[in-house]
Amino acid sequence: MVFLTRRVTFSAAHRLWSNDLSDEENYAIYDKCANPNGHGHNYTLEVTVQGQPDPKTGMIINLTDLKRIVNEQVVDWVDHKHLNHDVPWLEGVIPTTEMLVIKFWERLESAFPAHMLYEVTLHETENNVATYRGPACE
Template sequence: MVYLTRRVTFSASHRLWSNHLTDKENYAIYDKCANPNGHGHNYVLEVTVQGEPDPRTGMVLNLTDLKRIVNEQVVDWVDHKHLNYDVPWLEGIIPTAEMLAIKFWERLAHDFPPGQLYEVKLHETENNIATYRGKA
């Protein structure tokens, strides 16, 4: 099995806030990330597919296709956006790195053959990374 990864970057802002918590609870949990105006990150997104290289092409997947899918399904929607307000398919979620990784997976999964999408890894900062490999 070969794993092929495409790495992309994008910038976006968000606010971490739950309507299921009190104001006091939100600030206690999310601290400065609960800032009413939000805050931003320079994200790094890694999308990994898996498979055996095609004997005719030597590729698991053409990198041009991988790049196109990642851009069309995720990056074009989120780059330089406020994730709480500007992205319809993120409406109603708390845009933590964990939830974004899941939502990005959901957007990407339908563009690959079943089982080819292996992993979505989102670097929110150098130190905070969320990885999602779909439902078990």
């Protein structure tokens, strides 16, 4: 099995806030990330696919197609956006790194052939990273 990863970057703002918590609880849990106007990050997204290289092309997937899928399904929607307000498929989601990586997986999974998507990793900062390998791994 060969694993192929496409890395992209995007910038986005978000606010961490749960309507299921009191104001005091939100500020205690999310601290400065609960800023009413939000705050931003320069994210790095890694999308890893798996498969056997085609004997005729030597590729699992054409890198041009991989780039197009990642951009169309995720990056074009989130780059330079406020994740709480501008992305319809994130409505009602607390945009933590953990929740974003799950939602990105959901967008990407159907765009690839069955079982090709292996892993989605999101770097929110240099020190904060979340990885998701789909519901089959839960």
